[in-house]
Amino acid sequence: MEKSRFIELMAKSMGKSATDEELLELETFLDQFPEYRKTQNVANALKVERSKYRLKEKDLNAGLAKLWDNIRFSEGTVTPSEGNDPAEKQHVKAGFTWYWQWTAAAAILIACFSGLYEYSARRSAVLTLPGTSMLSVHVPFGKTRELVLPDGTKVKLNAGSTLSYPQSFSGNTRLVSLSGEGFFEVTKDHHKPFLVITEHLSIRVLGTVFNVKAYPNDKNIETTLLKGKVQVELKDRPEKNIILLPNEKLVVMKETSGDGDLVGNKEAKIEYQLRKLPNIKPEDIKETAWLNNRLVFINENFEDVAKQLERKYNVQMIFDDQTLKTEQLSGVLEKESLDNALGIMKMTTPFKFRIAGKTIHISHK
Structure with missing residues (x-):
C-alpha cells in the first residue's frame, strides 16, 4: 500500500465516510504493519480529544496549503493540465483539492495532536497505573513537607x-x-528513568537534584537544575526536547491570547527561556530559598510576590488598587511575621495594608 493510500484510508476512517471494504483494507494493512497501529490509535483518540485541544483555523489553513503544495507533485499525482476540456480540468482540480485537503487535514491533525495525546496519556497514566495503589500528598498554605518515594527519591x-x-x-x-513546587533528589536508576509530569511540561531524569515550580495560577513554570542533567518536554511542543545542565533554569511563560481559534475560546501560548544561575552560594539561590523557609525576590512584580506571601503565610492578598500589581519589589524574608514582612516591603515601595483575619488589603499610601 502506498503512503498516500494509507493517509486516504485514515482520513476516511476519521471522517466516517469509509466503506466496509476500505475499513477492511485498512485493518489488513495494520495487521501486516503493526508499527502504523500507533497512528491509528492517535487518530481514534482525536475523535474524543479534539474538543480539548484547539487548533486555530488560520494555522490549519496555512498547514493545509503547504502540505497540499508538497503532496500535489509527489507519488505521480495526476494534475488537471493533462486534459483538454476546461470544465473537466476544473472538475478534476476540485476533486483533487477536496481529496487532498481531507488527507492533508488528517496528516496535520495527527502531527499536531499525536504529541499532545501522548503527553496527556502519559500524565493520566500516573493516576491510572493498573494494579498499583496511588498515593497523593497535598501540602496546605503555610506548610512544607518532606517525603521519601518508594525508590528512595527524596522530595520536599x-x-x-x-x-x-x-x-x-x-x-x-x-x-x-506535580502541581505546585517540589525539590527532588532522585535516586539513580539507569534502567528506570524518573519522570515528573506537570500541566504544561514533563521532566525526564536518571539521577539528579532539581527544583520544579509549576503552580496552576502562576504566570511562569520554572525548572532549576543543581546537579546532573534533565530533559524537559513541553506539552504544546513535544518535538522540542530541552536539555538542562547544572546551574541552569528553564522558564516557561504561560500567556493567554487569541481570538481567532475555531471555537472562540482562548488558548494557551507557551514560550520559554533558558537562563544561567548567578555564581553565588547554593543557599543564596532564590529559586531554592524556600527550602530554608526564606523568600527571596529580585525585581519581581508585586502581584507575583503576593502569591508567594499567600502560600508562605496562608493568607489571601487583595489589591484594592490594581496599579500596585506591577510595582517592582526586591527583598529577603526569613523568620519575619506577616506584619513585619509587609513593613519591610513598605520601605522600598510606598503602599499601605489592612489585615482582616486571613485577608490582606493592599492599597496606595
Whole structure:
C-alpha cells in the first residue's frame, strides 16, 4: 500500500465516510504493519480529544496549503493540465483539492495532536497505573513537607503543592505528577528513568537534584537544575526536547491570547527561556530559598510576590488598587511575621495594608 493510500484510508476512517471494504483494507494493512497501529490509535483518540485541544483555523489553513503544495507533485499525482476540456480540468482540480485537503487535514491533525495525546496519556497514566495503589500528598498554605518515594527519591514540597505517585514503581519508568513546587533528589536508576509530569511540561531524569515550580495560577513554570542533567518536554511542543545542565533554569511563560481559534475560546501560548544561575552560594539561590523557609525576590512584580506571601503565610492578598500589581519589589524574608514582612516591603515601595483575619488589603499610601 502506498503512503498516500494509507493517509486516504485514515482520513476516511476519521471522517466516517469509509466503506466496509476500505475499513477492511485498512485493518489488513495494520495487521501486516503493526508499527502504523500507533497512528491509528492517535487518530481514534482525536475523535474524543479534539474538543480539548484547539487548533486555530488560520494555522490549519496555512498547514493545509503547504502540505497540499508538497503532496500535489509527489507519488505521480495526476494534475488537471493533462486534459483538454476546461470544465473537466476544473472538475478534476476540485476533486483533487477536496481529496487532498481531507488527507492533508488528517496528516496535520495527527502531527499536531499525536504529541499532545501522548503527553496527556502519559500524565493520566500516573493516576491510572493498573494494579498499583496511588498515593497523593497535598501540602496546605503555610506548610512544607518532606517525603521519601518508594525508590528512595527524596522530595520536599512547598506550600500549596500536590504530588501523586504509585505505592511502588513498576514498569520501565518512575512516574510522578506535580502541581505546585517540589525539590527532588532522585535516586539513580539507569534502567528506570524518573519522570515528573506537570500541566504544561514533563521532566525526564536518571539521577539528579532539581527544583520544579509549576503552580496552576502562576504566570511562569520554572525548572532549576543543581546537579546532573534533565530533559524537559513541553506539552504544546513535544518535538522540542530541552536539555538542562547544572546551574541552569528553564522558564516557561504561560500567556493567554487569541481570538481567532475555531471555537472562540482562548488558548494557551507557551514560550520559554533558558537562563544561567548567578555564581553565588547554593543557599543564596532564590529559586531554592524556600527550602530554608526564606523568600527571596529580585525585581519581581508585586502581584507575583503576593502569591508567594499567600502560600508562605496562608493568607489571601487583595489589591484594592490594581496599579500596585506591577510595582517592582526586591527583598529577603526569613523568620519575619506577616506584619513585619509587609513593613519591610513598605520601605522600598510606598503602599499601605489592612489585615482582616486571613485577608490582606493592599492599597496606595
